[in-house]
Structure formats: structure tokens, C-alpha cells
Amino acid sequence: MQFPGRRKKVIGSSQNDLYDHCLQFYGQPPLENISLTEFETFAVERLKLLKSVENIGVSYVKNSEQYVKKLDAEFSSLNFPLRTELGDRRVQGGTSEYEKRRKDHISHFILRLAYCQTEDLRRWFIQQEMDLFRYRFGELTSKHKTDFLHKNNLKYETVSAEEKKSLKDKLITSSYGLSGITVEEYDFYKVPFQDALDLVRTRKVYLLAGNAYIPHHEIVTIVLNDFRTRLSKALAMTARSLPAVQSDERLQPLLSHLSHAYVGQDYSIQKNMGKISLEQIDALSGKSFPLCMRHLHKALRENHHLRHGGRMQYGLFLKGIGLTLDQALQFWRSEFVKGKVDADKFDKAYAYSVRHMFGKEGKRTDYTPYSCMKVILSNPPSQGDYHGCPFRHSDPELLKQKLQNYKVSPSGINQILELVKGMHYQLACQKYFELTHNVRMLFILACSNWACFCQLRDSPAKSFTEPAIVFTSAISLKSYRILICEVLYSALRFINPLIHSVCSKYRSFLTIYEQHG
Numbered sequence: 001m002q003f004p005g006r007r008k009k010v011i012g013s014s015q016n017d018l019y020d021h022c023l024q025f026y027g028q029p030p031l032e033n034i035s036l037t038e039f040e041t042f043a044v045e046r047l048k049l050l051k052s053v054e055n056i057g058v059s060y061v062k063n064s065e066q067y068v069k070k071l072d073a074e075f076s077s078l079n080f081p082l083r084t085e086l087g088d089r090r091v092q093g094g095t096s097e098y099e100k101r102r103k104d105h106i107s108h109f110i111l112r113l114a115y116c117q118t119e120d121l122r123r124w125f126i127q128q129e130m131d132l133f134r135y136r137f138g139e140l141t142s143k144h145k146t147d148f149l150h151k152n153n154l155k156y157e158t159v160s161a162e163e164k165k166s167l168k169d170k171l172i173t174s175s176y177g178l179s180g181i182t183v184e185e186y187d188f189y190k191v192p193f194q195d196a197l198d199l200v201r202t203r204k205v206y207l208l209a210g211n212a213y214i215p216h217h218e219i220v221t222i223v224l225n226d227f228r229t230r231l232s233k234a235l236a237m238t239a240r241s242l243p244a245v246q247s248d249e250r251l252q253p254l255l256s257h258l259s260h261a262y263v264g265q266d267y268s269i270q271k272n273m274g275k276i277s278l279e280q281i282d283a284l285s286g287k288s289f290p291l292c293m294r295h296l297h298k299a300l301r302e303n304h305h306l307r308h309g310g311r312m313q314y315g316l317f318l319k320g321i322g323l324t325l326d327q328a329l330q331f332w333r334s335e336f337v338k339g340k341v342d343a344d345k346f347d348k349a350y351a352y353s354v355r356h357m358f359g360k361e362g363k364r365t366d367y368t369p370y371s372c373m374k375v376i377l378s379n380p381p382s383q384g385d386y387h388g389c390p391f392r393h394s395d396p397e398l399l400k401q402k403l404q405n406y407k408v409s410p411s412g413i414n415q416i417l418e419l420v421k422g423m424h425y426q427l428a429c430q431k432y433f434e435l436t437h438n439v440r441m442l443f444i445l446a447c448s449n450w451a452c453f454c455q456l457r458d459s460p461a462k463s464f465t466e467p468a469i470v471f472t473s474a475i476s477l478k479s480y481r482i483l484i485c486e487v488l489y490s491a492l493r494f495i496n497p498l499i500h501s502v503c504s505k506y507r508s509f510l511t512i513y514e515q516h517g
Contacts, residue, residue, distance in 0.1 A: 019101035021144070022081040023136050025152055025230055030106045036250060039110060043258055045078050046107035050128040057131055058419070058427050063138065071135055080104055082139060113251075114258035116239040124423075126231055133227055137220050145219070154223065156189035159213060164188060167206065167213070174206035175215050187216045196222055276322040278331055284321075291390050291432055292375060293317050295402075299386040304339030308353075309379070309387035313370055315357050320369035325358045376425050391416075391425040391432075408435050 034042075052074045060067040075082045081100040108129070115125035140148065149156070164171065171188065196212040198221050199205045206213040214222065246252045276284065285297040296314040300306050306314065311332075318328060332354055336346050352361055359366035370378075372389070381388045390399060396417060403413045412435040419428035433439070 019098060019105065021148055021151060022097075022101060023133070023140065023148055024105065025227060026105065026108050026234075027152075027230070029109050030102075034106065038106075039251075040254060042103055042107035043110045043114070043254070045080075045103070046111050047258060049074060049078050049080060050111070050125070050132065053128050053132050053135075054124075054424075055427065058422075058424055062131070063135075068135070068139075082136060111258070112235060112238050113242065113245055114255045116235045116242060120423075122232070122235045122239075125235070126228060129231060130224055130228055134220060134224055137223060142216065145216075149219075149223070154226065156191055156214075156219070156222070159188035159190060167208075170206050171213060171215075175204060175213075175218075189214045189216070189219060189222075191222055195225065198225070278323075278327055281318075281331070288437075290429055291402075291406075292388070292429075294406075295390055296386050300335055304335055305341070307385055307387075309381065309385055311350075311353065312357070313375065313387045315354065316367055316369040319357060319367075325355065325360065328354050328358070372426050372429070389425055389429075391420050391428040396420065403432070406436060408432070 053071065056067060056070045056074075060070065072082070079100055081097065081104055111125065115121040137145065137148070148154075159167075190211045191214055193200055193207055193210055193212045196205060196214060199214065199218060200207065200212060204218060205215075246255065281297070282301075285294050289297065293314060296306065296310050296317075299310065300314065315328065315332070318331070323331065329351060332350065333343060333346050336350060337343050341350070355361045357367050375387075376389045376392045378388060380393045390402065394402070399420070400413055400417065403416060408416070412431070416428045416431050416435075419425075419431060
């Protein structure tokens with residue numbers, strides 16, 4: 001029954017008091033009202049930031065100069081608060097800095113709603129938020145680090161100058177990268193050793209009487225452990241209250257799609273219709289297809305048949321890379337009649353589904369190719385199925401054999417398997433492309449398997465020293481709306497009245513589209 005009092009306190013606070021530090025533990029949820037437009041915008045930009053953190057962390061050594069430079073650029077482009085310099089209250093204390101901190105606060109809680117639903121989603125969200133927190137904490141000055149600890153009641157006992165002097169040699173020996181001068185200048189903290197197990201395990205701290213003596217620059221490890229514990233508990237609590245949130249028909253579609261969303265370049269518009277011939281497919285499958293489509297093409301040629309899941313995944317891919325409806329019908333018919341299906345049976349049992357993919361049957365939806373996330377998160381293939389993502393759904397040994405058959409080097413196979421082990425399936429696909437095409441792909445949020453093909457097919461062959469493919473993480477809000485809701489997938493090709501007639505259920509999203517699309 002204390003909520004009214006807490007709300008009154010927040011509303012009455014000044015802007016600087018409400019977000020008086022650029023970094024926080026996200027202990028209190030936001031209590032203000034926001035529009036659906038702002039809700040969606042904040043969620044998209046936070047997700048783009050976390051995806052960038054994940055990709056940069058895999059592509060560069062964490063805390064290296066390149067790593068910091070890349071994340072700096074992301075923070076700048078997305079307008080999130082990064083560091084608080086001296087004199088910040090005079091220079092940055094206005095609305096701009098306040099809005100950055102407000103967006104940071106609100107967007108975190110929005111993604112909590114989207115990523116609390118399963119254990120895998122929670123694990124991914126916690127890891128990216130921890131990496132983000134570690135980077136931001138490391139960018140603070142010593143003064144602001146101390147301020148952050150005090151504001152969050154992280155009161156660690158400071159080692160006195162006398163005790164540091166008496167333990168100087170032991171602190172130098174047991175602490176990484178310290179000298180005698182550094183020991184005198186640095187603050188050290190006494191922390192119960194069970195709260196510093198990561199540092200104890202790596203022998204970076206001095207232990208005495210059940211306490212770990214932690215130098216100031218290593219305190220981030222303790223703070224991170226605290227942050228992880230708090231966030232893990234908060235996500236569990238959010239998951240229990242999720243049914244009440246999902247009952248809101250305005251939010252449920254948005255939250256259900258956020259965790260599956262790709263936030264890179266928009267490839268939903270058909271640009272390549274009719275640009276390849278049937279005679280090119282066999283050669284292109286070995287030269288330019290991503291592994292999932294190469295696998296499906298090989299299975300189709302060997303078995304002269306694919307089950308529904310494989311036909312949909314591969315059929316929409318072929319549509320996306322340029323096959324027309326007539327070409328697609330000819331392609332599938334010619335292959336199926338080589339097996340146990342005659343031409344008459346194909347026309348009766350299978351031709352309808354091909355025409356359906358092109359929007360010529362049923363509700364006449366012009367389907368787009370599956371995104372990588374849809375392929376990864378779809379139902380895993382069973383015996384006799386060939387759809388899905390080989391990096392996600394294949395046994396590691398079978399995947400290794402397949403990569404060996406495709407002449408991937410042993411070191412390259414190890415790199416791919418490490419990415420798969422870390423559940424970075426899209427990055428594993430990127431690495432496969434790099435190794436099999438002798439190109440370097442710069443900063444990719446691996447988007448759609450058919451978009452990868454189109455980019456690669458249209459790029460000249462280049463060496464590893466010159467990048468051939470570059471996908472950016474930039475996306476317009478309008479493009480993301482196309483991904484966020486199935487109704488809006490066709491928004492760029494259909495006029496508003498038709499969208500309204502197809503589905504009134506998403507009226508609130510359509511209103512946003514009319515106003516801002």
C-alpha cells in the first residue's frame with residue numbers, strides 16, 4: 001500500500017534528482033505514462049544496442065581499443081547515456097541528458113517484459129546487459145564509480161593507509177598489474193571472499209581472514225555479480241506477472257515479436273524478381289547459398305522431395321532470390337516427378353502451396369522469405385525433415401562432418417563450433433560465409449539468409465583484406481514496424497484501407513503506422 005507515496009515522490013522530483021547518475025541498477029520501475037509510439041521506439045533502440053553489444057563482443061576482444069571505439073559509436077548513434085564527465089551538471093544537466101537517462105531506464109524495463117518469458121531469453125538478456133554494464137562502468141571516472149557505489153548502498157570497507165603499508169608486498173604479489181606506487185595510490189576494499197569468487201578463482205586478489213582485498217579497478221567484478229543477482233531475481237518476478245501484461249491487446253503482439261526481432265537492414269521488399277534462371281540454381285547452391293539452403297537443395301536433389309517445412313523455407317528463399325511463380329512451379333514439378341510423384345499428382349497436391357507462397361491462393365498474402373531468427377526459433381526438424389538452421393539444430397559432430405565435406409579448414413571449423421557452443425548461430429553462419437567465400441564481412445547482424453545470398457551474389461570476389469559485404473545495424477522505425485507485426489510485413493506494398501480490412505485486431509499499431517509511417 002506504499003505505492004501512492006512512492007509515485008508522489010518520483011513526480012515531485014527534479015529531473016536531475018530523478019536520474020542523478022548516468023548508470024543505474026534499475027531497481028525501481030518507471031511510473032510515468034508513455035505513448036505506444038515511445039514504448040515501441042525505446043524498445044527497438046534498446047534491442048539494437050544489446051544486439052550490437054553481442055556482435056561487437058564476439059568480433060573484438062572485450063575492453064580492447066577497437067571494442068571500446070565500436071561501442072562508443074553505437075551509444076552515440078542511439079543516444080544512450082555513456083559517461084559523466086567533470087562539469088556534467090553544468091554542460092549536460094539539461095533536457096538532452098535527462099532524456100537519454102530516461103530512455104535508458106524505461107527501455108530496460110520494456111525489454112524485461114519481452115525477455116523474461118523463457119530461460120534462454122533470460123540468459124541472453126542477462127548476458128548482454130552485464131556486458132553493457134561492465135563497459136559503462138569501466139568508462140566512469142574514479143569519482144563517479146565511488147558515487148555509484150554510495151548511491152546503491154554498496155558499502156565496502158576501505159583498507160586504511162596503515163594496513164595497505166603493512167600488506168604492501170603481499171598486495172603487489174597477489175594483485176594483477178600492481179606496483180608499489182600503485183598500491184599507495186589505489187583504494188583497496190575488504191569484501192567477503194564468497195562475494196569475490198571470480199577474482200579468487202583467477203588469483204587476482206589477496207585473501208586474509210575470510211576477506212578478499214580488492215583493488216579499485218577490480219571492483220567492477222563485485223558490482224557485476226550484484227547486478228546479475230538483482231536482474232535474475234527481477235526477471236523471475238516479471239515472468240510471474242507477465243500474464244497480466246499479455247492480456248493487454250495493445251502490448252501483447254509487440255512483446256511477443258520483440259524477442260524474435262531482427263533489427264538490422266530491411267530486406268522485406270522484393271527487389272530481385274526474375275534475376276536468376278533455373279539453370280543457375282545448382283551452381284549457386286554450392287557457391288552462394290547459406291548452409292541451411294545448401295542443405296535443403298542437396299536433400300531435394302537427392303530425395304526428389306521435401307516435406308512441408310522444407311518446402312516453405314526453401315521455396316520462399318528461392319522466391320526471394322528471384323524465381324518467378326512460373327519458374328518456381330517448373331522447378332518443383334521437374335524435381336518431384338523424378339521421385340514418386342507424377343505430374344498430375346503434383347498439380348493436385350503441391351502446386352497450390354507454391355501459388356500460395358506467391359499470394360495467388362488463399363488469403364493472397366505475398367509471403368516474404370523466412371528471417372534467420374524465424375528459422376532458428378522454428379520447430380526443430382524431425383526424422384526425414386531438412387528444414388531449420390544447421391548451426392542450431394544439427395548435432396555438433398554431424399555439423400563438423402558437413403563443414404569438412406564443404407572444404408572448411410580445421411581452424412575455421414573450430415571457430416564455427418565455438419560460436420555454436422556459445423549459441424551465436426547467426427555469427428556462426430557469418431563465419432561460414434567468410435571461410436567459404438574468402439571475404440570478410442564487417443559488423444553483421446546476420447539478417448536473412450536470402451538477403452545474404454543477394455548481397456554476396458552481387459558483390460565481386462575480394463580478399464580477406466578488403467570487405468565484400470557490409471550490413472549495417474541502421475533501421476528506420478518504419479522498417480522495424482514491418483518486422484514487429486505480421487500484418488505490417490506487407491505495409492510497403494499495400495495501401496492502408498487494405499491493411500485495415502485484413503486485420504482490425506492490430507488497430508493500435510495501424511494508427512501508429514498512419515501517423516508516423
